Amino acid sequence: MIQLHIESKQKSEIYRKLLLPKNSSFSMLDEIILLGFDLDGADYFNFEIVKKDGRVSKEKICFLPKNDTDLDTDEELVDEWLRKSGDEAIAHVIDNSESFTIRLESYEELSMNSETPICVAGAGNIHTGKMDKINLEEINELIGEDEEANSLLENQEPDYLTLLELTNDLKKLKPWQYLRDDEVVIIHFADIDYKVLVSVMGACGEEFGLMIFDMENGYDSLAKILFEKSISSDFSYSLNALTVNFVDREELDPADYQLIKDCGLSYRGKKNWIQFRSYLEGMHPERPNYLEVELLIDVVSRMINITEARKDGWEYPQVAAHQYPTFKVQMDGELQEIYILHINIPKPTYECYEEISMFEKAKYKKKPKSPLQLEYDLFYMPFGVESEETNRTVYPIAGMLVERGSNLVIEHELFPMPKTPPIAQGVLWAFLQNLEVRPSKIFVSKELRPMLQPLAKILGIELVESELPCIREVREFMKNMSMNLFEE
Structure with missing residues (x-):
């Protein structure tokens, strides 16, 4: 020391x-x-x-x-x-x-x-x-x-044995028979004033387990799952959550199987093998670390209590959107009375994050306007790259400008960072400055349109919401490309 x-x-x-x-x-x-x-x-x-x-x-x-x-x-x-x-x-x-x-x-x-x-x-x-x-x-x-x-x-060794044993006890209770995935509960650890939201998977008979969301960093992910009709194809890359999954033996990674063996455990049958994952936005999902395992032990233990309470007659209350029944955990570990927590979701507001001078604005507007129609999107690449700043594999984001109709990629760029409104605006502005002409329309996704609107207003650009069929086709082609080929 x-x-x-x-x-x-x-x-x-x-x-x-x-x-x-x-x-x-x-x-x-x-x-x-x-x-x-x-x-x-x-x-x-x-x-x-x-x-x-x-x-x-x-x-x-x-x-x-x-x-x-x-x-x-x-x-x-x-x-x-x-x-x-x-x-x-x-x-x-x-x-x-x-x-x-x-x-x-x-x-x-x-x-x-x-x-x-x-x-x-x-x-x-x-x-x-x-x-x-x-x-x-x-x-x-x-x-x-x-x-x-x-x-x-x-860096300490996670207590996976305790977590596996508790999770197996939860599996025997079959919580998906008592709670649907949209019947989300909040577990409030009162001694540290920390809240997590838990969704039970399996009521539809497909994927079984738990999804756990941190109140501060993960609620956006949960809200998209619960309330958005269509979710982008790269949604999983932007997920912030911990998961407990009950899968088939062949679905386990070798490391997951070895972990179960090292703990002296084994399971039989379909959807009985246990797997844990930690999801962070823009990064490859990994097995939970020490602190995440400690949290999962607490959460799984409380979900056993909540499932037993449901079996004994507790009914999930009728609540409005963004309202959830909350179980308060006292310092002695006991669950206190349930209260309804309403999460306020402010409507997102965006501004122009680019410092565009009068000279730059005038220079752009002097470019001849053309009938050129473009598609623009910002999305996570389907492959990971190693990062020196984290021990996880990072999914880079790609900014892409494609000519509508010909599918010609006019501009593209990779960035090892999360997808944010300032990045979305900055990449588009850089692409537009490289063009010889001003496009007549730019087609963008439902997600990006409100982020880009302040920039578009300043530059006099017409944005059109679209499913982006051309970019979608290019992305399908890219799935079979290597990282090196794309960089070239």
């Missing part, structure tokens, strides 16, 4: 002593300082190294923990810069007057959990400047709940 003394530059009596695991990044230190001094509403830090290897640094070494400079600062390690007792750095809060001195006190093996950051001492309130007594237990509870700190746990 690394022991750091961190004090306010404005008032040195206000300080914290932190223990960080070896190989901790400056990004983690950034998060821990914010939590330790109750600055979680602030921006991130600018770190300046002032003393290194016991000597004052001759050059000013200054970087941000999450910027995009020459240093890959998201991965820069504290113990590679602060190496000797007394080495120092200065942390300046971005857009804030607060600054802190960070001093390395010791660097040795300590008899404690080497995976968990902890605040071991401190004094003073940074907000009032007073020497109030601080609550170490509260600070460490915040650190323990913080996403950055919890990411350390992802």
Whole structure:
């Protein structure tokens, strides 16, 4: 562990002593300082190294923990810069007057959990400047709940045996006989104020299992499934969810089968083999990590309780759209009374995200207008590529401009990023600037039309909603192409 003394530059009596695991990044230190001094509403830090290897640094070494400079600062390690007792750095809060001195006190093996950051001492309130007594237990509870700190746990071995055994118990109850996939329930873990939405698959006799959606990041995915009549063909690439699936033996990946064997388990019959998946937008679905398995254990356990309650007579209430019965889980694990939660869905609003100057606008409108009709779309490619920034395979998005009728691909570009309104506008604007003429119409999908309308209004472009038959045909052809051939 690394022991750091961190004090306010404005008032040195206000300080914290932190223990960080070896190989901790400056990004983690950034998060821990914010939590330790109750600055979680602030921006991130600018770190300046002032003393290194016991000597004052001759050059000013200054970087941000999450910027995009020459240093890959998201991965820069504290113990590679602060190496000797007394080495120092200065942390300046971005857009804030607060600054802190960070001093390395010791660097040795300590008899404690080497995976968990902890605040071991401190004094003073940074907000009032007073020497109030601080609550170490509260600070460490915040650190323990913080996403950055919890990411350390992802390297621990998930408890798949417990999850498999619980999921097998759920399977025996056949929850799809009691709940349809549109009879979604919310499980509210009251002690951490965290909510998930759960849909039971299998009432139609085809796919069996659970889909679990995080309230904040996954509800858009669930809402599309429940309320949109037609979903785009690449919808699964934009899914944010955890799934529990009961499948046939031949549907298992070899790794899934090996996991079941390693746990000393086996199943027989159709739709009896258990598979788990974690879906993140724009990425290949993977087996859940440690934290996701912990969540699944809690969710599956509660779904057993809810299914048994349904068998004992609880009826799914009649609710309006975006309303769901909510089961509240208390700290002792008991389910409290049900209440109806209404999720407010604001109508999305879009603006022109491109900074188009009067000169650029005039230059575009001077191009001769032609009868050219084009189709434009932004979609996920059906193959993945390796990314240096994540341990998952990424599905790149493709922007494509196709001449309607001839199916000639006029422009195309690949991007390793999610599909967003600014990207949709930016790609189209770049394509239009490369054309010699102005098209008479641009056909776009139902999904993209409202995103592109602000840009189209500024440029005087007519957008027409379409199923995009030409792009659909090109995409079918692309399914049999290799990534290298497409890039060429």
